[in-house]
Amino acid sequence: MMWASGIVSSLLVCTLLCCLWDTASGWKLYLGTCTVSVHTHELRHHFHEIRQSVLARDRQLGVKLLRRDMMKNVQDTERCCFLRHLLRFYVERVFSCYAATQSQHRRTINVLANAFLSIKRDLRVCHEQNHCPCGEETRMEFSAIQAKFEKLEQKAAAVKAVAELDSLLEWLDAIHHRKEQILEEDDKSHPENP
């Protein structure tokens, strides 16, 4: 009896996991040979709650940490590495230094930090399997970001970095949709080639 119930419960757990896996697979992010699941919509939803306030606090308009054109130019194979460094940067340098003025900000920052940690863990696995190679150019780009950040006053730099989360999320969305577009084009091109 216990044996049968154990089988049934394990089957249920497997089914649940499969369902979760299916839903998670809808948010797959293909970073070269590494694949992680990122819920950019949820992250954007959380960030939107504090975005306006954070943007208003950033008065160093002449400094831009994340340049959109630079991020677009990161090679496909090096996105994994770039994202891994960027997330570690946010978790270790930005969120820890961000002085939340309201409890709402603190909660949102915590949520974002946990999400970034989770993604970073997946990327670390890829890195250990040598799926996250980093080229010299990407290292230099990231070093430039760190240099700009360190040039600023710590709290102001943290605010700026949080205010630029828009760019990071947009970049992730772009990767996600670009991959979808490639897959769709593959689907369309397959029937044409007998």
Added chain:
Amino acid sequence: MNGINKPLQRDVLGSVVVPPRNVHFHSVNLRNIVKWHPGKGASDGTLYSVEYAIYGDEEESGTGNVVWREVRHCREIPQTQCDVTNETHILDDQYYARVKAVDSGISSKWTETDKFDPLFHTIFGPPRVKVTMVENNLRVKMKGPMRWKNAHMKRERSLWKVFPHMIYNVSIFSNKSKQTFNLLVKNDTFIFGFLEYGVEYCVSVKAFSQSNPTASVASEWKCETTPSGPPPDQMMLALLGGIIPFAVCLFGLVLAGCLVYHYLSGKQNLPESAKVAHVVEQQTLCPEKPPTIINLNLIVTNLTTGETKLTNLPALPHLVSEVEHLLPLAVQLNNVRSGPPPEPGPQEPLLGEEPAPVVSYATQNLPVNDVSNATSQDWQPDHSLSDDYGLVIREPAETPSGELLSQSLRVQILEQEGSMGEEPSAVAEVNRYKSQNTETAQEESLCDEDAEEDQVTFVDWNPETGILNIPILSQLCSELIVETVNEDENTQGEVVPILPNVLVRQVSEESSDQDTLTKMENMWGLQVMQD
């Protein structure tokens, strides 16, 4: 917005220039316009100057401050908006703008906008929609929305190029059902098919990006009415495909019906072998009319001793109906007895017996000698036969003439006569009318027997017509009977009915020759039931 809380800038004379309010970017299809409202109390002659900055465009001094650039065509303008599309055309950059009010050469403080990201903040304008009706299909062709052409663009381009994940949301409103269908379409052409005829459909389309949470403006409703009915070529198709085959089938059916009618109603030529005109009808009917002579003895007995009322016969109808179903067995047994008919002699003791012998119908086919022995045991248990009953037994053919078709019927009537003190039985033995005419001598002899008070009366009874003729009476008043007999002969011709072993009672009132029977009832107490 950022400058709202700042202290108002004063000129030398102490007068105040109110800075503009609500400075913001308004972007539709990447046409980026800075808009603002005049500050409270601003005079009508207030002019405005606009500057913009690119986020991250740091001053060379390295202080982290952004470089503000003047919008040349928006220097000291009276309008409350400034198109900065050409200055903010780089989609990867984010922009800021600031506006100040200038009154009488005195400037207010700057009022700054929020960070403007064209890719996220622009509004998708209404796409160009062309709606055509192809029969009852709604064909919607969409274009755009087109990016606002700036100075850096050679030609107008669709926002598809900027937002590859753009998608159309098509709303189709039926003016009849008042319902709206919403569909997401990726292609620029869309066909909404098989609509109702004669209904106005309105279409509105709006575009939005799946990757960017942008706002969008829907196009105006464009309405088209479906044709009132199917086009003529479809009518022709229906005519050719439906009506004409139906007419052909109908014509074929009518033709077939006419042929069948002619075949059935017209004269048919039978083959020679099928002609049976010369075959004698009598021969074909021979097996059905066995030429055996069947004599029926009808014995009517009143069991209730001492009862002299002749009209009291309550059980008669029931008796008749019960007896009828036994007739086939009797016919079989009669046919078996095809040998020489037994002599009427053995029957005499039965008739002479006192009390009246009760002979069950089951025993009527027994040898006549056994009838007396098997009488009461078989008869008594049957309650339905407790009163008067009629008994028909086979009488040995005693007609001297050898005519095959003649059948004699002997009706033996047993009745009680209280006046006699005994229970005399009257037996009527009558030849059938067939033999009646030829055997008058026998009838006369029979009549003589009646005249000699022999207690036996011969009755001529035709089972077909139900006419009962008593020869004696017929001799006395015979004309009517003879006529009827002749009529019967003429009408029936040679068709002589079979007379199986029948047990019949006839109601005297219903018989045709009522007078004769009434007389007989009066004289003999004869009870006759006629079916």
